[in-house]
Amino acid sequence: VLAILMLSDVLRSNLLVLEGAFDQNLLAAFLL
Structure with missing residues (x-):
């Protein structure tokens, strides 16, 4: 579960x- 949470944070x-x-x-x- 931690890996999925970390992955979602990175995404x-x-x-x-x-x-x-x-x-x-x-x-x-x-501006241009």
Whole structure:
């Protein structure tokens, strides 16, 4: 069970990082 929880935490943090990068790309597109 711990492995699954750790895996979900890693996936969640990766999704947050991807979402942050996506937001930055959107901001850059608007600024350009």
